Amino acid sequence: MQSKKDLSEADIKAKYITPAIINAGWNEHSQIRREVSLTEGKVYVRGKMFARGKQKRADYVLYYKPNIPIAIIEAKDNTHSVRSGIQQALGYRELLEDVPCVYSSNGDAFFEHDFTGARGRIEREIPLDEFPSPEQLWERYKMLNRIDEEQTHVAGQDYFYDRSGKEPRYYQQVAINRIVESVAKGEKRILLVLATGTGKTYVAFQTIYRLWKSKMKKRILFLADRNALIKQTKTGDFKHFGEALHVIRKKKIHKSYEIYLALYQGLTGYDENKDAFRKFSKNFFDLIVIDECHRGSAAADSAWREILDYFSSATHIGLTATPKETRDISNIDYFGDPIYTYSLRQGIDDGFLAPYQVLRIGLNVDLEGWRPEAGKCDVDGNLVEDREYNVRDYDRNLVIEERTQRVAQKISEYLKKSDRFAKTIVFCVDIDHAERMAEALRNENQDLVAKNSKYVMQITGDNEEGKRELDSFQNRESTYPVLVTTSKLLTTGVDVPTCKLIVLDANINSMTEFKQIIGRGTRLSPDFGKFYFTIADFRENARNFADDDFDGPPIQDQEFGQDDEMDVPAPDNTDQADDDDVEEPGTEYFDPDNEQGGGDIAEGVRRKITVNGVEVTVLNQRVQYYGPDGRLTTQSLEDYTKTNIQNNYASLDHFLIRWQDADKKQAIIEELEARGVLLPELQELVGKDLDPFDLICHLAFDMRPLSRKERAENVKKRNYFAKYGENARNVLENLLEKYADEGIENIESLQVLKLDPLNAFGTPREIFAFFGDKKKYMDAVKDLEQEIYKAA
Template sequence: MGASTPEGVAIRQLVIPRLEAAGWSARNWRREFPITGEPRMVVDGRVRKRRPLRADFALLHGEHPIAVVEAKHSLRDVRTGVQQAREYARRLDLAVAYATNGHQIVEIDMRNQTEREVAAFRSPQELWEHHRQATGLHSDLGVRFFTTPYSRAVPDARGNPKTVRYYQHVALQRLLARIAAGERRLLAVLATGSGKTMLAMQLVHILWENHWPRGATSLDDRPRVLYLADRDVLVSQPMRDWFQPVFGDGPVCRVQGEVQRSKHLYFALYQALDQPGERETLFRDYDPDWFDLIIVDECHRGSARASSQWRQVLDHFAPAVQLGLTATPRYEGDVDTYGYFGEPVYVYSLRQGIEDGFLAPFEVLRVRLDIDVDGLEVPPGTLDREGREIPAGTYGATQLDRRLVTPERTRQVARYLTEYLRRTDPMAKTIVFCVDQEHAGRMREELVNLNSDLMRAHGDWVVRITADEGDRGRRFLDDFQREDQPVPVVAVTSQLLSTGVDVPTAKNIVLFRNIESMVEFKQIIGRGSRLAPEYGKEYFTIIDILGSTRKFEDPQFDGPPIRVVQVDDPDAGPDDEQTGQVEVTELDPDDTPGDEGEPASETSAGDNAGSDGSDDQDVDPGEEDEIVRRSRKYYLDGVDVYVASEALYVINDENGRLRRVRYEQWVRDRVLSLETNPESLRAQWATIAGRRALRELLAETLAFQVDDLVTRLNKVDCDPIDLLIWLAWDGPLLSRRDRVAMFSRDQREFLDQFSPRARQILATLLDKYTAYGVEELSPRALRTPPLSEMGSVVELAKEFGGKDGLRRAIDELGQRLFRAG
């Protein structure tokens, strides 16, 4: 808030003096206290940001807020800021908030839900005592936890310290209060990408700084912590990127094959602690009370099942405080995340993360193949490529590439993905989820053959990252995760990247296998939910081949897409809510990958987990006998497969559900609703300022950028405004070259009024318009070749009498150009 604004003046002249009178000062308040990030709205590939939420004042105890103050203009009603202050306090989990106009003060008690006008702000000591009572900080240990500063030792991409976000702060303080109160089972549910590892590191840091639980006078005065997961990347990445920068290498170790007791921070896989064999399992070599804190990452997996062999690891260390972290708690069968850890101490959803601007919004591209919509009928007596008879029946989408392989199906999806990447960004990191490792191998091969130029230019442009790839796959994964490493670009996988793998720059998630489990669906979507604006990642796209994104309409899903575009059956009606699913003829009821909703392990039959537990096998050894028999697939050549035409999903105003409409019809209806005409649209489009205003209007009307018409309709040689008019009024469609040719024929007198050098500049602008589009009709084009080679912008502008004359000449050029036709 600027000091010269009415609110700024009120703060400086009225609010600050009243805070100071209550005993506050700049040492224990913070102005413009940040709460959210910058929420993003994506309109067909264009990002718009909204202002972040900031409290005018945060009143601090130590470095943590205990109240907020929302200030308004001195002439406004003091209650104008009440709801805003309440919102800030709710997010920050505060007991008190204030709204003021400098003359009056309203105190909001968030615990008792009362509001009253008061004569003064509470003093720092009074507010701190109230905060302690309201939040249950009754013990000295709880107070010490609260007053311990957070670690700033982990840098971000720019080298600045990573800071704790508001929801992480709230989760941390709730967890610490529970630990101080002696609770032993804790659960925090945070959306993928929202920083569970940051939460874990800061929790350990505060316990470490306070010498919990034995005290500073003990010979062993630091906590012994076990960080437990079921995949290598889930322990190696936190250890390397988060804990070692804070605690150094000395107290940190990876448990691999032998007992270590000289460290304090232990990172282990279940597989390493519970190795099958003749010797006693490794975890039993530790006393049950050896660890003070156990952090169970992705606690919906691994030991989640009550009958799981790995559950005995947690049971053995029952005296420890056990913290479960997950984005997707489970409650099905004998898997009960809540039953073991209790109700969540804090929940932060994907929806909230997107609304707060901390997680990336996403759009959905639904692609339906004819073979998936109609099913593939295999008559009796049909032989596969090896001469085996294929069981007769109708094979639907869930059976294709799992039991029956039609190579053209994978080739068609690879072709579609190639075309999509080439028209958007061929270097946008993309994860493709396939049916299994064999399917992933074929998908990779198709992408290689379709993109040999990119493979020659970039080497490992597309790779397969699966368990079978071993160390090579892990090296690919390390490079794929690195934000500063451009290749690999496309990672083809099955299960390996579905959980716990951070790829902040992933811009596309391709779902080329059936996903029935909501837990797995959320985890996969989470692979793209991280923001990386410094690398151009502000949203991501889900390309859905089999209709898995229907789960967006499930009440269990907590984050709707910003937009859904479908490539689907061209004959379907515009009001269809959802394409019908083909009933599948099940060929073998036992050939199901794992329990319902549970992905099977990527480890092939016969593979053994490494003795150090480093293999990424994610299946409990006690469940291995229940994993499916991997029968041989049938391969049927000569089946034609195609992608149908494009349609757009929009929100139905009457019921709020997604309604499918034809893309072209949608554009026509929305443009005609503006009650304008082609001449008016062309006139606006012709000038620089007019184009800017028209783009904003059309983006709001169409829910996407008008420039996107060019690529969506594959009319790259046409101007967007001509495409818009063509769709809305069925007028003749001119290419940019046609329009320039008509201008050159009819507007000689206009060009002749300029000097030869000025005519050359305008002619070059027309050439650039023909080649690249309407953005070249701007003074900015003078900064690029070949115009930049003719002189500086200032020098070229002199040919038109200066910059104002240059702008008028370009605008008139545009007006006459778009008058043609």
């Protein structure tokens, strides 16, 4: 009889762990999920190369209902102790957060970590036949999350499941459950912070759906301040509300619906007694969800705050990627501390968001300033004021034509070296700057513009033709437009999943705006080759990455500096809707007196001086990468690799032992790639046809490398094959040639026996017979690998 210790982990799960769970009363189909992928695996990028890290995958997640995880189990084979998987299970619990119990098992028993301390202790070992039932763990969940019996009906309401099978990611699940449970407990103001690209609207939909279906909330208002957001919401997840959904338009108020979408501007804009929102009674809505709540609704003196104050009896839920905290505007003062935060760094580390690399380009006139020579006139013949101009002036007060041309040249140069059809957003100072930049880009890309004039487009608040192309720019399937210039219109709320290049040629002094702009590139689109994006920075905006506020918790500022952004709703029609259901104009934001500039500013706000004949050159250029700690790093690929490997292997001897002991070298190669060691690009940099082993030892430990052919020749010189019979010797010699040509990972796979020239020796079974049996063949391959690396 086979010993328990000889069983694989899969066998232990099938024979012992799963039956124990089912015997405790768990439904195998609706409550037990196996091999649950919690993350996607971080994307590592250096230059043009990228690699996916490993997913975090739990062996079991147990659910009381499909939306409520209440236990995590990590399984090990019986050569491990019963508690050996508990640390790994606790790591998964750090993601799911509100799960009351985690377990480890090797098939002998369960080791329990109970966050409620329900049994008087946190950790204990329990027999297989005493695993808790769903009802027992549900009681612990309610205890941990302080849910009483009256709140259970709401907290236990199911999600909406559509036919596509789409389900919330782990962090969305946590966010939805926390909001629903908080509303059930009677909390009136709730703030949720989710990084751009992580699905705020989907979270809002599932939250509203559960509160609506449970009848906890019966009439719900979803508020936004851009037509693009309303349109995306209506045609996206909210379409599942069907006939219960209605979009509010001015002067067309209907009160027979249950779910309402509205622009702030669609509810205000009249005099005090005729504002559209006043046509509803003060207690008409019992839930209001405010999208992008950082953009003004929290400001005490905001006109939009009137709406929230009017419907003060309703529960208010604020959604944002960038909570605004200044002396004058505070999300925290209004909503309280965030109930849950999922940051950009977390999204990148989990592999749900794209990492970035930053190309920092310093122009001479930016870094050194520019002072006109005596008698210098502008293009209109007027004398230019004699003073030193700098980046705070360029394209706001002073236009240097050659500077615009140089920026367009560098953008085009980058795309020509990478992908000329990579969707690109160029953020400019204002509409005039965006218009001139579009012209300069067309001149730099005349060949592609001649084929399709929409290769370069200006999409700004005043440009109707450009705005009509916004849907095409957002569409993954649409090639054109490719290069888009804008100022404020695309900073927030506009999804461009395939955007691969963001160009910063505006002075961005607001952390809120900076985060929003970076968020335009963070969406992943693997099916379209989008795994990372590049930021080309011409104005030293990348310094914001070093600020603790970039990816830290919101901190309330005591002072409001002159460089902070002020969200002022402008009375222009910059985001005109193009469908019948949403007619009201959106709002672009600008403060003409703010030093940052950057708004879509109407003609005549300021007079600009335009000069030419100025020499503009690139003084410095460097690439920085998203580092392991979430900060930008200037490490070269070689230095990054060396640090990475040495952090995991204390010495060359440590690595050699690990390499020789590995059953399959491919496992170590995959492990290194999962940590961001990009072997193909390293091969290109070294310029030699090296085995991954030699590549790593050379770069990390300064060992003299040997090529694969050199290693193969050394094996032959030692007459290693003499101990085998003729047929076995021929097989091994051919495997050695395969190694020399293609690498170690190719000879480890049994598939190699089905390929030329090995298949000439017969079927895999016949080849195994040359060695005695399959096990002896595998042992011979392992011995060959040992011989290949013997010199090391």
